[in-house]
Amino acid sequence: MSTPAAAQAAARPGGPPRVVLVDDHGLFRSGVRSELGTRVNVIGEAEDVDPAIELIGRLQPDVVLLDVHLPGGGGHAVITEVKKEHPEIKFLALSASDAPEDVIAVIRAGARGYVTKTISTSDLADAIVRVADGDAVFSHRLAGFVLDAFAAAPAPGDVKPSFDPELDQLTTREREVLRLIAQGYTYKEIARELFISGKTVESHVSSVLRKLQLSSRHQLTRWAAERRLT
Amino acid sequence: MVIGLGAALLAAVLFGVAAVVQAIAARRYGLVSWMMAGVAVIYVLGWLLLPVRGQQASIASRAKHDSRGVALALALASVLGVFLFLAGAFNEGAIETYGWPQVTSVAGLTLIWRNAPDDERAGMRRLVEPLSGHGSAKSVRRATRLRFAGAAVLFAVGLGWLLNLRGGIQLLQPLGGFLLVAAALVLLFGPWWLRIARDLVVERQARARAEERADIAAHMHDSVLQTLALIQRRAEDPQAIVQLARAQERDLRSWLFEGRAPGDADVSSFAEGVRQIQRDVEAWHGVPVEVVTVADCAIDEHLSALLAAAREATVNAAKWSGAAVISVFAEVEPDKVNIAVRDRGKGFDPAAVPGDRKGVAESIRGRMSRHGGEATVQSAPGEGTKVTLTMPRSARSEPEGQASTAAGGPRR
Numbered sequence: 001m002s003t004p005a006a007a008q009a010a011a012r013p014g015g016p017p018r019v020v021l022v023d024d025h026g027l028f029r030s031g032v033r034s035e036l037g038t039r040v041n042v043i044g045e046a047e048d049v050d051p052a053i054e055l056i057g058r059l060q061p062d063v064v065l066l067d068v069h070l071p072g073g074g075g076h077a078v079i080t081e082v083k084k085e086h087p088e089i090k091f092l093a094l095s096a097s098d099a100p101e102d103v104i105a106v107i108r109a110g111a112r113g114y115v116t117k118t119i120s121t122s123d124l125a126d127a128i129v130r131v132a133d134g135d136a137v138f139s140h141r142l143a144g145f146v147l148d149a150f151a152a153a154p155a156p157g158d159v160k161p162s163f164d165p166e167l168d169q170l171t172t173r174e175r176e177v178l179r180l181i182a183q184g185y186t187y188k189e190i191a192r193e194l195f196i197s198g199k200t201v202e203s204h205v206s207s208v209l210r211k212l213q214l215s216s217r218h219q220l221t222r223w224a225a226e227r228r229l230t
Numbered sequence: 231m232v233i234g235l236g237a238a239l240l241a242a243v244l245f246g247v248a249a250v251v252q253a254i255a256a257r258r259y260g261l262v263s264w265m266m267a268g269v270a271v272i273y274v275l276g277w278l279l280l281p282v283r284g285q286q287a288s289i290a291s292r293a294k295h296d297s298r299g300v301a302l303a304l305a306l307a308s309v310l311g312v313f314l315f316l317a318g319a320f321n322e323g324a325i326e327t328y329g330w331p332q333v334t335s336v337a338g339l340t341l342i343w344r345n346a347p348d349d350e351r352a353g354m355r356r357l358v359e360p361l362s363g364h365g366s367a368k369s370v371r372r373a374t375r376l377r378f379a380g381a382a383v384l385f386a387v388g389l390g391w392l393l394n395l396r397g398g399i400q401l402l403q404p405l406g407g408f409l410l411v412a413a414a415l416v417l418l419f420g421p422w423w424l425r426i427a428r429d430l431v432v433e434r435q436a437r438a439r440a441e442e443r444a445d446i447a448a449h450m451h452d453s454v455l456q457t458l459a460l461i462q463r464r465a466e467d468p469q470a471i472v473q474l475a476r477a478q479e480r481d482l483r484s485w486l487f488e489g490r491a492p493g494d495a496d497v498s499s500f501a502e503g504v505r506q507i508q509r510d511v512e513a514w515h516g517v518p519v520e521v522v523t524v525a526d527c528a529i530d531e532h533l534s535a536l537l538a539a540a541r542e543a544t545v546n547a548a549k550w551s552g553a554a555v556i557s558v559f560a561e562v563e564p565d566k567v568n569i570a571v572r573d574r575g576k577g578f579d580p581a582a583v584p585g586d587r588k589g590v591a592e593s594i595r596g597r598m599s600r601h602g603g604e605a606t607v608q609s610a611p612g613e614g615t616k617v618t619l620t621m622p623r624s625a626r627s628e629p630e631g632q633a634s635t636a637a638g639g640p641r642r
Contacts (some may be wrong), residue, residue: 099516118518141555144522147561151525181615182522184557 017062017132020044022052022078024071024092034064035121038130048072053081060086062132066111069103076109083110092131100145101141113137135202136209143181146170146212167215170208178205181222196205299344307337377417385414387465448592450543453481459515459549474514500567501526503537504560507544512558515548518555527623535601536567536621543571543617551575551615566622574614580607594619598628 019040021029023048028070031044041065044059046052049072056064057079064076079091091111093103096118103114112131114126116139138146150170170178173194180190189204191198312332388410457478464470501523508519529537540558547556553575559571580590590607594617598605602623 010598067376140559141521144524144559147524153516182524183559183572184520184555184574 016041017128018043018059019128020046020052020056020059020061020064022046022056022064022070022075023067023149024048024069025067032121032124034069036125036128039125040228049074049077049081052078056082056089057085060089062090063128064089064091064094064105065128068093068106068114074105075100075111079106079109079111086116088129089140092128092137103142103145104149104212107142107209110213113139115139116141116144136205136206138178138181138205140182140184143178146208147175147178147182167211170211174208176205177201178208181205207219287497296341296345299341302344303337303340303463306340324351349622365379377421381414381417384410384417385405386580388414404536444592448597449485452538452545452593453485454478456545456549457514478516498529498564499526500533500537501560502528503529503533504540504569507537507541508542508558511544511548515545517553518547518553519548521560522558523560523562527562527567530624532601532603532621532624533567533599536603536619539594539597539603539605540569540571540617542597543569546590547571547573547575547615547617550575553614562623564623566620569619570616571619572614572616576614577609577611577613579611580609 002081013191013196016039019036019042021030022030023029023045026047029045029047033045036042043061044055046055047070049070050144052064052066052070064078066078068075070078075091075093075095078154082089091106093106093111093114093115094117096116107114112134113127113136115127115137119127119139130137147170150168176194177190180193187198187201190196190201194201275614314333377396388407391407391410457474461471464474504521504523506520511517511519527533542577546557547553551573553573555573557572558569559572561567594607595605598619598621601621603619604617605620607615608618609615
């Protein structure tokens with residue numbers, strides 16, 4: 001058992017990201033584990049909230065692949081708990097569910113991205129690597145949710161007093177990027193379509209993620225409130 | 231003999247025409263009418279002497295051999311001649327001046343009529359036909375004869391009335407004459423006018439029927455034909471075929487007996503309509519459809535058209551692209567609604583699609599433009615296809631930006 005610092009040093013750079021799988025379906029875990037193969041180093045598995053928190057604290061992986069729905073309280077509970085001790089651990093949310101409030105709740109709790117379980121194995125590996133590198137990963141569905149959440153102009157009463165009103169709005173460019181993600185474009189295709197660099201696409205996505213996590217917009221806070229996150 | 235008769239016939243016709251022209255010209259029409267008459271004569275000459283394409287002999291040369299026709303023409307001319315002679319004896323100068331040329335013309339025309347090629351004769355008959363009514367039943371012919379007799383009497387009386395006018399006769403008299411002449415005209419041409427009016431009505435009905443048929447054809451294309459194509463493709467899977475047939479039957483019934491368009495089930499919200507497309511295409515074509523909807527609003531007639539076009543685009547992608555997944559992105563904005571249907575499949579060259587393919591042209595572009603929307607199709611072989619549909623929103627339907635969040639929101 002290495003110290004946290006040593007674990008951190010052993011993780012990156014260079015080698016495959018160390019990943020912990022948290023999902024209550026054993027079949028899914030073993031499937032992902034065998035398919036991900038060598039691009040990702042799966043170092044542990046958990047199937048419920050409390051064991052997951054304990055395991056993650058012990059192994060300190062680069063990325064936690066986290067099912068949104070867990071029997072003992074949902075994925076966001078794991079994130080909230082782990083972030084207290086280890087803010088540097090990154091989470092990639094994963095689910096078969098489409099309910100926007102679940103997804104937004106995990107994102108607001110601190111996940112760096114969200115993918116659906118229908119994602120192909122190689123795309124999943126890509127997403128894990130990208131999250132490990134500090135980027136945000138938006139699936140087409142998450143892009144749709146975000147566009148939706150930021151869609152209507154906020155009514156005055158909708159917004160709580162915010163220290164940064166910019167957080168409550170998406171820029172035109174961010175919207176364009178999200179729309180293309182929602183249509184299933186890859187970052188590379190988006191860069192080509194909008195005549196910008198891949199890095200710029202990523203920075204737009206990260207900026208959207210930041211707004212999503214920090215904005216005090218009514219819809220977002222309401223979702224969060226329902227999941228007792230505020 | 232032959233040449234002599236032909237020349238004589240021609241001379242007769244020419245003389246008739248020239249005499250009429252002269253009579254007109256004598257009333258100060260002068261040189262111009264002579265020249266016009268010359269042109270007319272040359273035209274008639276050409277018509278008479280040049281054989282019609284595909285025929286050996288001209289009208290004139292055939293007329294020379296038509297002894298019965300010649301006899302008929304001569305008989306007709308002689309009867310008219312006797313009549314004119316008698317009229318001349320009663321010292322009606324006008325009849326003599328105009329009459330003799332008419333007699334020769336009538337004789338010439340008789341020969342021409344008898345010897346004209348079939349199609350020309352048919353043409354002339356059509357020209358006269360409206361006057362004689364149609365159908366050959368006895369009653370029709372008797373009615374025609376009565377009509378003609380009545381018209382002739384009215385015409386003669388009316389004309390006589392008018393001719394009898396000398397200054398100082400009461401004002402009502404000319405009016406009566408005109409009325410009689412008008413009655414004669416109505417009697418003569420009435421059936422013709424009626425037929426024209428009836429034709430117009432028939433034509434309008436035909437156009438309405440054609441439009442209805444186009445509508446039905448579009449529906450059929452989107453539903454029954456699609457299903458039949460699917461059934462052919464899945465010939466080896468009996469269960470799938472039964473399923474398809476059942477679904478199609480349900481669809482067709484609801485369209486025929488409940489007046490619902492194919493596929494447009496009890497959907498009241500736009501996003502629900504998009505999801506319906508997803509369900510149907512996944513069920514029917516076995517291709518996963520990734521749907522992302524942003525915001526929502528109520529459906530109106532234009533948005534139904536948008537959905538129908540999007541459905542067609544999605545079905546096309548499922549059928550032709552070979553892509554593993556189709557992505558449908560629908561966004562309701564305050565002033566418009568967009569749908570983008572995209573696949574990473576084969577793609578095609580939009581310029582090379584044959585014009586008789588109904589899918590893109592009618593079901594997508596036609597639908598959109600009829601409802602004030604726009605459709606663009608981006609595709610190239612090997613690069614997938616993206617169909618973008620945009621429909622402006624009518625002012626009255628208020629945006630419901632929170633509809634889809636509300637749908638997923640409160641959990642009870």
